[in-house]
Amino acid sequence: xxxxxRNVIKRVGADTHIHETRVRFAETGFNILLGTTLAGKTTLLxxxxxxxxxxxxxxxxxxxxxxxxxxxxRNVSMVYQQFINYPNLTVYENIASPLRVxxxxxxxxxxxxxxxxxxxxxxxxxxxxxAELSGGQQQRTALARALVKDADLVLLDEPLANLDFxxxxxxxxxxxxxxxxxxxxxxxxxxxxxxxxxxxxxTATIHAGRxxxxxxxxxxxxxxxxxxxxQIFSHPPINIAPIVKAGDAMVVSDAVRWPAPAALRRxxxxxxxxGIRPHHVSPLRNGHQAAQxxxxxxxxxxxxxxxxxxxxxxKLSWVSHSPGVHPIEVGGTTRFxxxxxxxxxxxxxxxxxxx
Amino acid sequence: xxxxENQKAWxxxxxxxxxxxxxxxxxxxxxVNYSVQETFGNNVFFFEGLKWFEEVLHSDRFHASxxxxxxxxxxxxxIEVPLxxxxxxxxxxxxxxxSVCLVLMALPLLIPWNVVGAMWxxxxxxxxxxxGRMLNGxxxxxxxxxxxxxxxxxxxxxxxxxxxxxxxxxAYAGLSAIPDAYYQAAKIDGASSWAVLRHIQLPKMKRVLxxxxxxRFMDSFNIYTEPFVLTGGGPGNTTTLLSIDxxxxxxxxxxxxxxxxxxxxxxxxxxxxxxxxxxAMTREEGRS
Numbered sequence: 001x002x003x004x005x006r007n008v009i010k011r012v013g014a015d016t017h018i019h020e021t022r023v024r025f026a027e028t029g030f031n032i033l034l035g036t037t038l039a040g041k042t043t044l045l046x047x048x049x050x051x052x053x054x055x056x057x058x059x060x061x062x063x064x065x066x067x068x069x070x071x072x073x074r075n076v077s078m079v080y081q082q083f084i085n086y087p088n089l090t091v092y093e094n095i096a097s098p099l100r101v102x103x104x105x106x107x108x109x110x111x112x113x114x115x116x117x118x119x120x121x122x123x124x125x126x127x128x129x130x131a132e133l134s135g136g137q138q139q140r141t142a143l144a145r146a147l148v149k150d151a152d153l154v155l156l157d158e159p160l161a162n163l164d165f166x167x168x169x170x171x172x173x174x175x176x177x178x179x180x181x182x183x184x185x186x187x188x189x190x191x192x193x194x195x196x197x198x199x200x201x202x203t204a205t206i207h208a209g210r211x212x213x214x215x216x217x218x219x220x221x222x223x224x225x226x227x228x229x230x231q232i233f234s235h236p237p238i239n240i241a242p243i244v245k246a247g248d249a250m251v252v253s254d255a256v257r258w259p260a261p262a263a264l265r266r267x268x269x270x271x272x273x274x275g276i277r278p279h280h281v282s283p284l285r286n287g288h289q290a291a292q293x294x295x296x297x298x299x300x301x302x303x304x305x306x307x308x309x310x311x312x313x314x315k316l317s318w319v320s321h322s323p324g325v326h327p328i329e330v331g332g333t334t335r336f337x338x339x340x341x342x343x344x345x346x347x348x349x350x351x352x353x354x355x
Numbered sequence: 356x357x358x359x360e361n362q363k364a365w366x367x368x369x370x371x372x373x374x375x376x377x378x379x380x381x382x383x384x385x386x387v388n389y390s391v392q393e394t395f396g397n398n399v400f401f402f403e404g405l406k407w408f409e410e411v412l413h414s415d416r417f418h419a420s421x422x423x424x425x426x427x428x429x430x431x432x433x434i435e436v437p438l439x440x441x442x443x444x445x446x447x448x449x450x451x452x453x454s455v456c457l458v459l460m461a462l463p464l465l466i467p468w469n470v471v472g473a474m475w476x477x478x479x480x481x482x483x484x485x486x487g488r489m490l491n492g493x494x495x496x497x498x499x500x501x502x503x504x505x506x507x508x509x510x511x512x513x514x515x516x517x518x519x520x521x522x523x524x525x526a527y528a529g530l531s532a533i534p535d536a537y538y539q540a541a542k543i544d545g546a547s548s549w550a551v552l553r554h555i556q557l558p559k560m561k562r563v564l565x566x567x568x569x570x571r572f573m574d575s576f577n578i579y580t581e582p583f584v585l586t587g588g589g590p591g592n593t594t595t596l597l598s599i600d601x602x603x604x605x606x607x608x609x610x611x612x613x614x615x616x617x618x619x620x621x622x623x624x625x626x627x628x629x630x631x632x633x634x635a636m637t638r639e640e641g642r643s
Contacts, residue, residue, distance in 0.1 A: 046539075049539075049543065051539055051542065051543075071542055071543050072542065072543075072545040076543055077543060078539065078540065078543050080536040080539075080540070081536075082534050082536050084534075084536050084537055084540045086554040086555065086558070087554075087555070087558040087559060088554060088557075088558040089554060097544060097546070097554075098544045098545075101544050101545045101546060101550075102545070145544075
């Protein structure tokens with residue numbers, strides 16, 4: 001079933017929360033809305049659900065215009081960042097509640113509740129109330145409530161954000177499996193680029209009420225259409241530096257330059273913007289074509305298996321994210337290697353060259 | 356590193372000890388002292404043991420006052436709690452009217468208690484009061500200085516007017532703390548507004564309502580000023596609640612021993628009932 005936003009705009013008072021948006025979401029796999037807090041993810045989800053009407057434009061679902069249809073008349077379910085369950089009902093009754101409202105027969109309800117509970121490993125907890133559950137179990141209950149009614153459209157609004165690290169990983173691995181054999185469109189909002197990459201599917205990057213790009217997740221990640229998309233979809237944040245094309249050379253500073261790639265040869269000389277993700281900047285030379293850059297180390301975050309090093313080159317701060325733990329002295333000058341093949345180039349107004 | 360030990364700390368705690376001693380402990384012990392003795396004045400006391408307690412607990416007068424008190428507290432709780440919740444539910448959740456509503460609601464709470472009594476005393480006078488005159492004009496035979504029913508109705512109306520706001524403000528605070536996502540989720544489920552009240556709003560308000568009921572219970576059980584100004588316990592003894600009875604006994608009849616024993620019984624009743632209320636209302640949380 002397809003979900004399509006046709007020229008949708010959402011204004012609240014004098015503010016435009018969602019600028020004109022056209023997007024046709026994928027029918028299978030996850031559709032991920034990736035953006036920072038207040039980018040407009042929740043507003044988009046509310047528009048899709050029919051919880052709030054668009055100021056202009058149409059919303060089409062399964063070949064029908066559903067723009068004015070209230071949420072109760074659509075087969076939609078939603079899971080929130082907060083663990084939303086009825087506080088005085090047991091897990092069983094919570095899961096059963098959407099079916100009871102729909103007026104299903106008792107035996108049918110019991111059957112479906114138990115099947116979903118089994119799937120989400122809630123069976124031993126069915127008699128408990130939400131307050132007696134851990135955060136992970138509460139969110140599983142909320143997910144079960146969303147899944148039990150076989151909704152055509154399932155909206156997940158940062159459902160993993162309030163969970164502890166371990167539980168988040170666990171549920172993140174389970175989520176795609178839960179939806180694998182369901183015929184429903186899934187939209188998943190998150191502010192975490194890593195989560196988007198791990199969940200796969202398609203991704204729409206959002207900034208200030210605009211979808212900057214929509215496409216298969218790996219494609220959006222590797223081939224961002226513009227600088228904003230690259231910035232939204234990068235963790236740690238992508239390194240941005242001014243770069244000058246001078247003849248056949250790309251010049252970052254007097255000491256740092258490399259040959260211009262084929263795609264840029266035709267362009268006129270002048271200032272451009274360089275984007276390079278931190279894990280393509282390494283203190284080790286590793287066989288790729290690389291340019292050298294020296295910098296004074298400002299911060300070295302060494303975890304068990306990887307190093308995040310912040311260093312200053314000229315006036316700019318760069319970040320290197322590399323596997324392995326490197327004995328780096330903070331305050332000292334160190335040489336890093338930039339994989340020039342991985343560099344993204346943008347025009348001064350942010351469009352990617354070669355996109 | 357060892358800490359330097361000295362007795363300076365006592366110096367800082369001392370004011371609290373003195374304060375508590377003078378406003379709670381010493382008066383309370385004085386009452387206990389009176390409750391087991393008899394005096395005929397001239398500072399001469401005779402030890403009487405538990406005689407006053409036995410008399411108070413067996414006296415019809417105390418039973419009648421206690422019964423009136425229970426009826427009064429029960430009635431105002433039965434009215435103020437549902438009414439307060441209903442008003443809180445109908446107040447706007449956001450926008451410029453919120454503060455207007457909150458200020459209007461808070462107004463009765465700011466009026467001194469004896470002023471409330473005096474206001475209603477005049478408001479309800481059958482010959483010149485706005486309410487009394489109107490009721491009689493409408494054909495009701497209303498006179499709170501003569502008829503027990505009129506007196507009770509006025510007393511309860513006055514308390515509801517004065518104190519429902521407290522329940523409203525607490526219930527409203529509870530409602531405001533419910534995230535919007537709960538209402539959205541209920542809307543998506545297609546839940547009725549009754550289901551929203553029953554399964555979201557009331558359970559989420561449970562904690563503040565427990566506090567509201569406890570506060571209203573304790574305050575109404577102690578009520579003195581307003582009925583004293585309004586009816587003075589009359590007509591006859593029909594609105595003589597426990598505290599009014601107690602003051603009559605202690606200051607009117609100067610029956611210190613009996614009044615002291617009654618004070619202690621009165622205090623223990625409030626303590627016991629509050630504990631029962633609290634235990635009953637938090638029973639489920641304790642179980643989980």
